[in-house]
Amino acid sequence: MLRSVILAAARSNRVERLVETAPVSRSIVRRFIAGEHADDALQRTRELAADGLAVTIDYLGEDTANPQQAEATRDEYLKILDALHAAELTPAAEVSLKLSALGQLFDEKVAYEHARAICAKASEAGTTVTLDAEDHTTTDSTLEVLARLRAEFPTTGAVVQAYLRRTEADCRELAVAGSRVRLCKGAYKEPESVAYQTRLDVDKSYVRCLNVLMAGAGYPMAATHDPRLIGIGEDRAKWYERTPDEFEFQMLYGVRPEEQLRLARLGYTVRVYLPYGTQWYAYMMRRLAERPANVAFLARALRSR
Ligand code: FDA
Numbered sequence: 271m272l273r274s275v276i277l278a279a280a281r282s283n284r285v286e287r288l289v290e291t292a293p294v295s296r297s298i299v300r301r302f303i304a305g306e307h308a309d310d311a312l313q314r315t316r317e318l319a320a321d322g323l324a325v326t327i328d329y330l331g332e333d334t335a336n337p338q339q340a341e342a343t344r345d346e347y348l349k350i351l352d353a354l355h356a357a358e359l360t361p362a363a364e365v366s367l368k369l370s371a372l373g374q375l376f377d378e379k380v381a382y383e384h385a386r387a388i389c390a391k392a393s394e395a396g397t398t399v400t401l402d403a404e405d406h407t408t409t410d411s412t413l414e415v416l417a418r419l420r421a422e423f424p425t426t427g428a429v430v431q432a433y434l435r436r437t438e439a440d441c442r443e444l445a446v447a448g449s450r451v452r453l454c455k456g457a458y459k460e461p462e463s464v465a466y467q468t469r470l471d472v473d474k475s476y477v478r479c480l481n482v483l484m485a486g487a488g489y490p491m492a493a494t495h496d497p498r499l500i501g502i503g504e505d506r507a508k509w510y511e512r513t514p515d516e517f518e519f520q521m522l523y524g525v526r527p528e529e530q531l532r533l534a535r536l537g538y539t540v541r542v543y544l545p546y547g548t549q550w551y552a553y554m555m556r557r558l559a560e561r562p563a564n565v566a567f568l569a570r571a572l573r574s575r
Pocket of ligand 1: 401402403404429431454455456457458493494495496497520521522525526541542543556557558560561564
């Protein structure tokens with residue numbers, strides 16, 4: 271219930287204005303986000319890499335309705351990829367992008383062209399790109415764009431969401447040689463017709479999808495902070511005789527950092543999803559929705575208005 275309310279607020283311009291200007295918001299934002307500028311993301315990437323962690327950088331923004339904004343997002347990705355290359359932070363750092371930030375909502379072709387330019391730059395920089403998964407109305411379009419990009423840039427990664435009923439079947443399609451697939455639970459508010467609604471059903475689906483990915487020929491990326499699912503990931507990797515370079519764990523910046531280090535010290539590849547930019551509102555609200563304890567911060571932010 272609380273999760274639904276917060277996720278609905280994530281799409282409200284009124285609540286966005288309220289939260290963005292509340293003083294305490296800044297401290298919550300600092301916990302989950304590298305900073306506002308590319309230099310902040312570079313600095314955090316250096317620090318994470320020094321701790322033995324891999325990184326995927328996300329330039330914040332989504333649901334863009336404006337072609338100039340989509341171009342600006344593309345250009346920011348080209349800039350950060352150049353900077354990562356110059357700083358010798360590739361291939362340990364890659365980038366994650368949302369097609370809706372590149373124009374998917376108004377023209378899928380535009381989003382594809384921008385994503386293609388970013389993949390070409392990533393390839394020049396010696397790294398790669400992963401396409402984030404957004405709400406279910408975009409899944410078919412995103413997987414179509416992914417297939418086109420993979421024809422030219424085979425390492426382009428997919429993201430699948432265990433809460434969607436379709437995802438186990440998508441995993442079967444995607445678990446092929448060379449295919450990088452991030453499996454997450456899913457962060458949006460979705461109707462029962464397309465998505466499992468209970469924690470238990472989502473977790474069971476996560477395990478079924480993980481089994482398919484670990485048994486397949488691709489490169490699974492288990493994105494979760496859930497201790498039980500991490501344990502199952504370790505177990506399945508052993509069962510399918512995957513060495514540490516044949517799969518990875520992924521977690522969000524600011525969430526369970528001590529667990530990220532623990533897994534890295536055990537020899538696993540752990541990649542941290544590192545967002546930066548000024549458009550942090552929707553991203554931060556999804557993080558709050560994932561953990562009721564975080565909501566106390568939000569309540570304080572709003573009371574202080
Ligand atoms: P769950 O939410 O059950 O959390 C398990 C435990 O982890 C909690 O009990 C708590 O201890 C800790 N925890 C989790 N979230 C926390 C938080 N915000 N603050 C503090 N502690 C927290 N989603 C999507 O729809 N599309 C996408 O492209 C991506 N991409 C993505 C990349 C990466 C690297 C990760 C880790 C996650 C995503 N997600 C995502 C988000 C994902 O779908 C999901 O919403 C979150 O990972 C939370 O789910 P968990 O699997 O962590 O389990």
